[in-house]
Amino acid sequence: MHLPVILFCALWSAVSAENSDDYELMYVNLDNEIDNGLHPTEDPTPCDCSRENSEWDKLFVMLENSQMRESMLLQATDDVIRGELQKLRAELGRLAGSLQRPCAPEAPAEAKLARALDELLQASRDAGRRLARLEEAGARRPQEEAWRTLGTVLEELRRTRADLRAVQGWAASRWLPAGCETAILFPMRSKKIFASVHPVTPMKLETFSACIWVKATEVLNKTVLFSYGTKRNPYEIQLYLSYQSITLVVGGEENRLVADAVISLGTWTHLCGTWNSKKGHMTLWVNGDLVATTVNMATGHVVPEGGILQIGQEKNGCCVGGGFDEALAFSGRLTGFNIWDSVLSNEEIRGAGGAESCHIRGNVVGWGVTEIQPHGGAQYVS
Helix, strand or coil, X not given: XXXXXXXXXXXXXXXXXXXXXXXXXXXXXXXXHHHXXXXXXXXXXXXXXXXXXXXXXXHHHHHHHHHHHHHHHHHHHHXXXXXXXXXXXXXXHHHHHHCCCCCCCCCHHHHHHHHHHHHHHHHHHHHHHHHHHHHHHHHHCXXXXXXHHHHHHXXXXXXXXXXXXXXXXXXXXXXXXXXXXXXXEECCCCCCCEEEEECCCCCCECEEEEEEEEEEEECCCCEEEEEEECCCCCCXXXXXXXXXXXXXXXXXXXXXXXXXCCCCCXXXXXXXXXXXXXXXXXXXXXXXXXXXXXXXXXXXXXXXXXXEEEECCCECCCCCCCCXXXXXXXXXEEEEEEEECCCCXXXXXXXXXXXXXXXXXXXXXXXXCCEEEEECCCEEEC
């Protein structure tokens, strides 16, 4: 009576061992069949409770591990994207805060910057909405589509960050040069608007280098950036702009160096001039490039001390009955004005107009250290 059952069990074990990698789709309750065939007085075969997990158990474990890995992956990508969005919004907030100008009318440049910032903020909001769609896709879309959405969001973040860097660079060039915190605003051409400079070191010079950042609103035939004069000679040192040129004067109008260089209105430009009395060597630099040079200019001359140094104007006759001329006045912004009692090297001149230009100061006049007093409506702005 038990022989058929025993043979059937042996055959079933052989088949299971041969096909151990296949999933069983049928369930046979062998224990019940064997139990049904036993005599009530006989002891049932003891259950092997320590056997390994069945194929179904292994399959369920694999599925649980796969779902757990997928959930961890989606959570990690979600954290990365949220972190990037938070950094982007923080940068946008800092940029917007640094460019606020209360109590001042909005100029075309600031309006353009505001529009660019609005576009970046809108792009950030769009990226946030894409992130929300990605979170929904992780729950109801296939994994491949979720990855495609993730790639789109990351690409959008990269483009937005690149646009932000471009706007920051544009704002730096339009607002203040790199490293500068303040500038002097000359709101209009007027014989009453200028700034007086009061160096501690005497202006007795046999050599010098002078550099200044300029953002002009308008340029006429002679627009004075700075001038130094004495009672005997009101034109000891001058740097001024014309329609198509830049001019450096030492010792009088007969000793001047002219560079044919056009200054772009409304854009920051870095200008430097040098002079050496021994050979009368003069140079002019624009944005770190040498644009003009000459020799035998005021050879042997010594710039005397005791004169008046001014920004944005020229006082004809200086201290004896002289006055200001509205036609010579500067309108725009000036910053980073420095004078050294030596001739700077090419590398030093380029560094004076570099990323940290306003942290480099001259030993005769140093921007941010030497007293510079605005007059007649000129004022410091930041």
